[in-house]
Amino acid sequence: MSGGEPRPDSVDPLTVPLAAFLRYLALERSRSEHTVRAYESDLRAMLGSAAEDGAVDLSGIDLRMLRRWLGRQSEAGLSRSTLARRSAAARSFLGWAAREGYIDADPSIRLAAPKRQQHLPEVLHQDQAQRLVHTAVDAALAGDPVAVRNMAVLELLYATGIRVGELVGLDVDEIDLERRTLRVLGKGNKQRTVPFGVPAADALVRWLGARAALLNADSGSALFLGKRGGRLGQRQARDVVDSALRELGDTSARGPHALRHTAATHLLDGGADLRSVQELLGHASLATTQLYTHVSVERLRASYLAAHPRA
Numbered sequence: 001m002s003g004g005e006p007r008p009d010s011v012d013p014l015t016v017p018l019a020a021f022l023r024y025l026a027l028e029r030s031r032s033e034h035t036v037r038a039y040e041s042d043l044r045a046m047l048g049s050a051a052e053d054g055a056v057d058l059s060g061i062d063l064r065m066l067r068r069w070l071g072r073q074s075e076a077g078l079s080r081s082t083l084a085r086r087s088a089a090a091r092s093f094l095g096w097a098a099r100e101g102y103i104d105a106d107p108s109i110r111l112a113a114p115k116r117q118q119h120l121p122e123v124l125h126q127d128q129a130q131r132l133v134h135t136a137v138d139a140a141l142a143g144d145p146v147a148v149r150n151m152a153v154l155e156l157l158y159a160t161g162i163r164v165g166e167l168v169g170l171d172v173d174e175i176d177l178e179r180r181t182l183r184v185l186g187k188g189n190k191q192r193t194v195p196f197g198v199p200a201a202d203a204l205v206r207w208l209g210a211r212a213a214l215l216n217a218d219s220g221s222a223l224f225l226g227k228r229g230g231r232l233g234q235r236q237a238r239d240v241v242d243s244a245l246r247e248l249g250d251t252s253a254r255g256p257h258a259l260r261h262t263a264a265t266h267l268l269d270g271g272a273d274l275r276s277v278q279e280l281l282g283h284a285s286l287a288t289t290q291l292y293t294h295v296s297v298e299r300l301r302a303s304y305l306a307a308h309p310r311a
Contacts, residue, residue, distance in 0.1 A: 013056060013057040013058075014047045014050065014051060014055065014056070014057055014058065015044070017058055017097055017100075017102045018040070018043055018044070018047065018093070020100075021039075021043075021097070022039065022040055024096065025039060038085075038089075039089050039092075039093070042085065042089040043089055043093050045069075046066070046086070046089070046090050046093075049065070049068070049069040049072065050065045050066075050069070053068060058094070058102050058103045059102075059104065061094070061103075061107055062107050063107050063108070063110060063111060065107075066090060066107060066108055066111050067111070069090075070083055070086070070087060070111075073086070087108075087111055087112070090108050090111065091106075091108040091111060094106050094107060094108040095109075122251070122252060122253040122254075122258055122261065123253065123258065123261045123262045123265045124248075124251060124253055124258065124259075124262045126266060128248055128250065128251055129262055129266070131248060132158070132244055132245070133151070133154055133155055133158060133199065135244065135247060136150055136151040136154045136155070136244060137151055137203075139151065140206065145210040145211070145213040145214055146214075148206050148207050148209075148210040149207055149210065149211075149214075149224060149225065149232075150240045150244070151203050151206070151207070152200075152204050152206065152207035152224070153167065153224060153232075153237060153240050153241070154240070154241065154244055154259070155199055155203040155204075156182075156196060156200050156204065157241065157256055157259040157260070157263075158200075158259050158262060158263055159196040159197050159199070159200035159263070160182070160194045160195075160196050160200070160280070161259070161260045161263030161264050161267075161280060161281050162182075162184055162194060162260070162282075163186070163187075163256070163260065163282075164234050164237050164238060164241075164255075164256035164257070165234055166185065166186055166282075167224070167237060167256070168222075168224060168231060168232050168233060168234055168237055169184075170182060170184070170223040170224065171220075171221040171222060171223055172221050172222075172223050173221060175204060177201055177205065179195075180195055180196050180197065180198070180200075180201050181193050181195050181196070182194050182196065186282035187282065192279065192280075192282050194280055195280075207224075211225060214227065214228075214229050215229060216228075216229035217229075218230040218231075219231075224237070238255055238256055241254075241256045241258070241259060242254055242255060245258065260281070264277055264280075264281060267280070
């Protein structure tokens with residue numbers, strides 16, 4: 001499948017509506033190709049299960065079939081988070097099918113799935129975060145443009161808590177060094193302004209000076225460049241972060257999201273209010289941001305248990 005387009009289904013009455021739904025996701029909801037593929041995989045599994053239970057078209061699917069489908073997957077050992085995701089995909093598809101007139105009523109309205117397990121995110125302690133960026137700064141002293149870029153990537157991710165996709169999507173003109181802010185295009189094509197501190201600003205100034213060494217015809221206006229001069233990709237950025245985290249040696253945290261979690265937690269530990277952190281991170285719901293308050297409380301509890309004589 002390319003560009004979010006589903007595979008064609010010309011005759012199967014169960015999957016013809018699926019093709020239309022996937023086009024709707026890609027074209028009207030602007031979902032990514034990766035997201036559309038995930039929906040397709042989950043929904044083909046659901047439709048295949050319904051067909052095994054005797055459904056010949058969408059109107060033949062009922063709540064019992066959907067529950068059996070989830071039950072089979074649970075027995076097969078799938079995680080609660082996977083079951084919750086697949087249940088949500090079925091509800092989204094069948095709700096759309098009812099609105100579009102493919103079926104008279106939505107059979108998934110009362111479909112429930114196990115709640116996702118909410119794991120506390122892995123975060124760095126402040127001394128670990130300091131060592132992470134200081135090591136990157138030391139590596140950049142020789143002036144190698146890739147090392148200078150890596151330093152700026154780490155400084156900016158920790159300073160702002162932006163997502164890796166937002167980082168690699170930045171253009172040079174979206175950085176305001178005078179005001180120390182950047183413009184980010186986040187999820188749902190929502191733009192927000194995010195501040196950063198003096199160390200990140202200094203790292204960006206150094207990178208902008210070294211950037212010319214990697215520039216070529218493919219660079220365009222991209223802020224961060226790969227070794228061949230094109231825009232830095234998400235996988236390359238993840239490799240930069242993973243390598244730096246492994247080098248710390250005393251954390252199991254991995255990936256750019258660990259720095260996003262760390263930035264949020266350190267902001268809250270330092271007294272930032274929840275609404276401000278929500279705006280900085282670009283969370284649509286305050287409930288998502290509240291997860292970090294649990295992280296801070298758990299860290300406080302661990303420190304108390306370790307230090308108080310009557311704990």
